[in-house]
Amino acid sequence: MEQQRYEQLKMGERGAIISIVAYICLSALKLMIGYMSNSEALKADGMNNMTDIIASIAVLIGLKLSQKPADKDHPYGHWKAENVATLVASFIMMAVGIQVLFEAITSFFHLEKEAPDLVAAWTGIFCAVIMYFVYRYNKKLANKINSQSVMAAAKDNLSDAWVSIGAAVGIIGSQFNLPWLDPLAAVIVGLLICKTAWDIFREASHHLTDGFDEKLLEDFKETILHINGVKGIEELKARNYGNNTVVDVVILVNSNLNLEDAHDISTTVEKVLYKEHEVYAVHVHVEPNSVIRTEKNSLRKENSLTE
Structure with missing residues (x-):
């Protein structure tokens, strides 16, 4: 049983690595297009993906540390390392979410701001499609190895796809002489980052304090x-x-x-x-x-x- 669990953790690393690669590429694309097209929503979405990189790295580190066998200081093994790493990642995500909210609310009052270029909306839709396929892969992997952390990563992938869709809707709406829709979408993205951080914190702390369903x-x-x-x-x-x-x-x-x-x-x-x-x-x-x-x-x- 124990050897099988270690092998499942090794398989779980694959899902974390795929998420990291996807988030690095998509966050770079979103931030670049966001600044070029002057879209607050797409920039906020890119910042969201940067926090997801941290969360995925935390999951990867946790999966690796969890594979360490029991020793003198950890007679029950290192299984909870994954929960600790996830808890740390939730703090970082919350800090970034608050920063995105602050910048979005500040830009919301710049009424002279022009609507962003429509290419930002197409970028958001493209990234949403990519994240949906990453979600499908990680969900299938999580069910196969019965991993809560990989399943949580899969749900995060899906929420990121919806965030990108929301950002695209805000950008498209701003084209109809409603430029305030773009920063409004950025505010919503910031709130979603904070909510995701809170959900991750709550679940990790629940496990660490021996809470059970x-x-x-x-x-x-x-x-x-x-x-x-x-x-x-x-x-x-x-x-x-x-x-x-x-x-x-x-x-x-x-x-x-x-x-x-x-x-x-x-x-x-x-x-x-x-x-x-x-x-x-x-x-x-x-x-x-x-x-x-x-x-x-x-x-x-x-x-x-x-x-």
């Missing part, structure tokens, strides 16, 4: 309860190490079972979660059903006497 926990619970021999679940917790899910569960079994039979049930729980939910590791603790109930009843009696 409650619905997925319910799916785990339902799967475990359907396993033959499991009488109940005393406790179920899960956390993420990078893209790897680790599950801790205390199951209840018949108190008359011998140690070997109880161990076989716990092994079955591990195998089923590996197969059906592709979790990275499962820690199963077995408790006899009657003992748990007796202890709970005793605790209730003690609490009632105390009250």
